[in-house]
Amino acid sequence: MIKPSKRISEIAPSMTLAISAKAGELKAAGEKVISFGVGEPDFGTPAHIVQAAKDALDSGKTKYVAAAGLPALKKSICKKLKEENGLDYEPAQIIVSNGAKHSIFNAVFATLEEGDEVLIPKPYWLTYPEVIKSCGGVPVYIYATPRHGYKVTAAQIEAMITPKTKMLIFNSPCNPTGAVYTESEIRDIAEVCLKHNLIVLADEIYEKLIYGGETHFSIASVSPEMKENTIVINGVSKSYAMTGWRLGYLAAPLPVAKAIASFQSHSTSNVNTMTQYAAIAALDGDQQPMYDMVKAFGERREKMLEVLEGMKPLGFDYVKPDGAFYVMLLCYDLYGKSFNGEKVHDSLHLCDLLLTYEKVAATPGICFGDDDAIRLSYALSMEDMLEGLRRIAHFASQLK
Ligand SMILES: Cc1ncc(COP(=O)(O)O)c(C=O)c1O
Secondary structure, three states, X not given: OOOOOHHHHOOOOOOOHHHXXXXXXXXXOOOOOEEOOOOOOOXXXXXXXXXXXXXXXXXXXXXXXXXXXXXXXXXHHHHHHHHHHOOOOXXXXXXXXXXXXXXXXXXXXXXXXXXXXXXXXXXXXXXXXXXXXXXXXXEEEEEOOHHHOOXXXXXXXXXXXXXXXXXXXXXXXXXXXXXXXXXXXXXXXXXXXXXXXXXXXXXXXXXXXXXXXXXXXOHHHHOHHHHHOEEEEEEOOOOOOOOOOOXXXXXXXXXXXXXXHHHHHHOOOOOOXXXXXXHHHHHHOOOHHHHHHHHHHHXXXXXXXXXXXXXXXXXXEEOOOXXXXXXXXXXXXXXXXXXXXXXXXXXHHHHHHHHHHHOEEOEEHXXXXXXXXXEEEOOXXXXXXXXXXXXXXXXXXXXX
């Protein structure tokens, strides 16, 4: 019998699997399940982007291209990084991959040695620890508390650094908390990272999804030295509603980018060619559809926060998120209370009860390393969102 390797056996199975399987069964049985679990925009890809892919197909752009990305796309990415983030990269420093997730894997694989420690602010996007472990690294968590807006400070980071610390994962805007770091917080963090020569993996995939006057600031743009210590991750999935197309990219110091280009040429090779043409249209074309989507998310966020405020007497709390399309609903006050004689014990259990009794799907906070909350996405229609929140409140009102 073939046994999976030790390396791959250490990867945790997805904790959300049971909940999404149950939600699927309920839907198949005709139930109206409201899903707050979604991690992707509910908007379609803008028409001009879809058209660019069709044009690429119609004009025979169906062959292999350079493994690390079409030169024309790399040029568009360099222009974007320069104009929007103040970052000067040459095309050879850009690697285009199958989604930002793939870019993150490449970046970690290319830089970690066995036993290297990687600092991850917690709550975290659930893929980070698994990628780090699969590359021989050791995840080390720094607790970003709700009291501090789900953000870690430079001092907290410094306190966790050991001789083995190699990297910091820095995700702003953050999934799952929606936290957006300010420029001055980022400058402080950069200073500590430079002092201890840490690589920063800056996951900026939610860059465009910022509300309420905050702005995105790339940690790589702090100084030329910081840029040399940073690998910037971005992509088109979230900003341009292109999750299924699978295109992300990274920008890195030249030796790292070259090593990743070689590795990618022997692993996945190029992202499908038509998607690369679509990504050029996304980056260089009309930005209005993206602005419209961000505006809609902003309106839902406002409404969601207004309703959550009214739900506080039921034992809920939250931290106002400034970015992405998620909010962590703090619900630890509900733990220990009973529903029909059954005690709610943790975030996984709460999500299971919400799904069973209210037909509401949400993601348990424990998936992101934080059992105190459940994650609600507002990438669903306003109508469904309000109905879903009403159901959550109904559930909580029955607890004793
Ligand atoms: C923080 C974060 N980084 C990266 C990704 C991956 O994006 P992609 O779909 O481009 O692989 C996600 C997707 O959920 C995410 O939430």
